[in-house]
Amino acid sequence: MEMHEEQVGGVxxxxxxxxxxxxxxxxxxxxxxxxxxxxxxxxxVDFANVEYVxxxxxxxxxxxxxxxxxxxxxxxxxxLSAKVRHLxxxxxxxxxxxxxxxxxxxxxxxx
Amino acid sequence: MRRAVxxxxxxxxxxxxxxxxxxxxxxxxxxxxxxxxxxxxALDEALTxxxxxxxxxxxxxxxxxxxxxxxxxxxxEIEDDCVAFDPLSAAAPDLTASLKERRLGGLGVHFMRRLMxxxxxxxxxxxxxxxxxxxxxxG
Numbered sequence: 001m002e003m004h005e006e007q008v009g010g011v012x013x014x015x016x017x018x019x020x021x022x023x024x025x026x027x028x029x030x031x032x033x034x035x036x037x038x039x040x041x042x043x044x045v046d047f048a049n050v051e052y053v054x055x056x057x058x059x060x061x062x063x064x065x066x067x068x069x070x071x072x073x074x075x076x077x078x079x080l081s082a083k084v085r086h087l088x089x090x091x092x093x094x095x096x097x098x099x100x101x102x103x104x105x106x107x108x109x110x111x
Numbered sequence: 112m113r114r115a116v117x118x119x120x121x122x123x124x125x126x127x128x129x130x131x132x133x134x135x136x137x138x139x140x141x142x143x144x145x146x147x148x149x150x151x152x153a154l155d156e157a158l159t160x161x162x163x164x165x166x167x168x169x170x171x172x173x174x175x176x177x178x179x180x181x182x183x184x185x186x187x188e189i190e191d192d193c194v195a196f197d198p199l200s201a202a203a204p205d206l207t208a209s210l211k212e213r214r215l216g217g218l219g220v221h222f223m224r225r226l227m228x229x230x231x232x233x234x235x236x237x238x239x240x241x242x243x244x245x246x247x248x249x250g
Binding site: 019021022023052053054055056058059062063066069083086090091092094095 | 125126127130143148149152155157158204206207208210211213215217219221222225226
């Protein structure tokens with residue numbers, strides 16, 4: 001898994017590439033936690049190049065979504081491939097997260 | 112080579128080793144990406160469960176993973192000498208809970224069951240044996 005980070009306006013945009021699983025999810029989890037620890041720290045996670053997400057990946061996303069829900073931060077996910085979207089669906093996550101088709105829409109929704 | 116065997120005696124790096132072994136086997140036998148993806152997820156879930164719940168008693172343990180590409184299925188057999196654990200007996204997570212009420216447990220087994228064509232568990236003496244099968248081409 002590779003992660004690329006960029007600041008767009010006041011939003012942190014994370015582009016994840018590869019597999020989000022038990023080995024790699026803690027890296028994303030730590031980053032989400034530290035960004036969202038800042039007041040109003042909002043995040044967009046771009047999934048366009050994510051191959052798959054295992055339960056360990058959903059775990060860190062769910063923790064971040066709960067945190068956003070309880071604070072002024074926003075977490076928006078973008079660019080889910082058909083495969084990744086199917087995994088979100090299997091896990092019952094499509095309605096729990098803010099999800100947009102493109103990174104641009106996600107950045108708008110997060111700011 | 113249609114089979115690969117990986118033995119695990121410590122948690123560190125174990126999942127990556129099995130993953131790499133499956134990637135190698137899949138590339139060699141042109142396994143469809145969708146089937147590979149589902150098997151990688153199921154293995155991540157199964158091994159994480161064993162390493163988390165079976166390796167935490169301070170005793171030495173061993174997991175033997177056999178990966179096989181058969182004409183129509185990809186199969187993984189996972190045998191360990193840890194405490195008896197039947198993932199198929201685990202309660203299904205409540206997928207309809209709201210964000211506040213949504214719990215983190217049970218999801219791994221749920222994914223394993225939904226992504227595999229079938230999952231079998233047996234306790235043989237002091238060993239757990241889990242067999243994961245995924246058809247190569249879903250109709």
